[in-house]
Amino acid sequence: MDLSRLPNDKKLQLCRWYFRVGCMFLPFVWAVNAVWFFKEAFVKPPYDEQKQIKKYVVMSVVGATTWIVVLTVWVIIFQLQRVAWGEVGDALSFIVPLGRA
Template sequence: MDLTRLPNDKKLQLCRWYFKVGCLFLPFVWAVNAVWFFKEAFMKPPYDEQKQIKKYVMMSGVGALAWGVALAAWVAVFQLQRVSWGEAGDSLSFIVPLGRA
C-alpha cells in the first residue's frame, strides 16, 4: 500500500491497528509496523497525528526487538542444553538428532 495516498488520520488509524494486532503475540506485525511507518514518523514534516504515529512506531520497534532477543536467547539455550535435559529436551524437539555432537 502506498502511504502517501492516505490522509493523515487514516495513517494513524492503520498504524494503531497494526500495533494492536502485534499485541496478540505477533511480533512480526510489530516489525512490519515499525519499518513501514518509520519515514512517516521521523522523516516527514510535522503534522498533527505524527506524534501518535511516532509513539506507535517506537513501541512496535521495541516490542519486536524484545521478542527477537528473547527468541534468540531461547534458541541458544535450547541448542546448548537440549542433551542435558534428557527426555524433556527430546520431547521439545521436532526432529530428534541421534547421539551427541
C-alpha cells in the same frame, strides 16, 4: 504499500491497528509497522497525528527487538542444553536428532 495516498487520520488508524495485531504475539507485524511508518513518524514535516504515530512506531520497534532477543536467547540455550535436559529436551524437540554432540 503507498502511505502517501492515505489521509493522516487513516495512517494513524492503520498504524494503531498493526500495533494491536502485533500484541497478539506476532512480532513480525510490529517490525512491518516500524518499517512502513518510520518515515511518517520521523522524516515527514509535523502534522497532528504524527506524535501518536511516532509513539506506535517506537513501541513496535521495542516490542519486535525484545521478541528477537528473547527468541535468540531461547534458541541458543535450547541448542546448547537439549541433550543435558534428557527427556524434557526430547519432548520439546520436533525432530529428535540421533546421537550426541
